[in-house]
Amino acid sequence: MAEPADFVSLSLSLSLPADFRRDDFMAFHRRDAQELSERVTALSLSKGLLWRGAPACLSMDFAADAVRVELDADVSPQAGDAAALTSMARRMLGLAQPVADFECAHRGHPQLAGLIAARPGLRVPQTTTPFEALVWAVTGQQISVHAAISLRRRLMQLVGNRHSGGLLCHPSPQQVAELEPDQLGQAGFSRAKTRTLLELSRQTVDGGLPLQGWLDDGAPEEIAARLLAMPGIGPWTVSYALLRGYGWLDGSLHGDVAVRRGLQRLLGRAEAVSPRETEQWLQGFAPWRALVGAHLWAMQTAAGY
Structure with a gap:
């Protein structure tokens, strides 16, 4: 045999x-x-x-x-x-992602109609695991996409998971939890992000955050509440992670600079749009607020954020 x-x-x-x-x-x-x-x-x-x-x-x-x-x-x-x-x-x-339902509901909207017509069928690509989405969300807090990409790369190089074909692989919660704070600091992570990543990883390993289990039966509101209880994780991080990790299309991304920039352009405003104004504007598109945010991202780059 x-x-x-x-x-x-x-x-x-x-x-x-x-x-x-x-x-x-x-x-x-x-x-x-x-x-x-x-x-x-x-x-x-x-x-x-x-x-x-x-x-x-x-x-x-x-x-x-x-x-x-x-x-x-x-x-x-x-x-x-x-x-x-x-x-x-x-x-x-x-x-x-039920994007057809969203487009059917809003293709006649005076502001969204143009966005939908320009990019019909727009979906939000998701990460391979919710943990990867959360790590990216924490990594990207209050820095540019370019800087976040650099930090993500350094994290993967630090852990060193490499497939036999040569590509690096995103680390597991266990591998991140085993890192020392100084290692993350030397890779460029701030002290605050280091604390958050280590605590997030440890709780995932211990079962306190059943990130993979929530793929099958987790309610977005429950996941959000559990994540918001952790230090260093705020509404933007939760909404972004739920979007990229779980495909939840109703997180409010009003704290996202690129979303606000896109809304300013959509509304034809000379002055910047505040987070509060963006939150109020997005509220009218529940349960599709994050998908609207993705359309606003796409006004600037096909890669999203």
């Missing part, structure tokens, strides 16, 4: 809706020009990630109406891998 394989190799195909915006999805994953963790062409994405704790490479190859998804992981196969890969790929692509 042949010896069992010591790696996972899976492939599957997913149909794409006619309005799927492939270029937007690619732009999101192309943000780090050094391509240490993601490599992007016009029609393909290769991304390093951890699969059951082992380095893996996820590949997506796009055709006009479908995407071929492949996973190569440095770990033995396990029952349920195919279903887990399908679920993760669909989340990353935003295929479950």
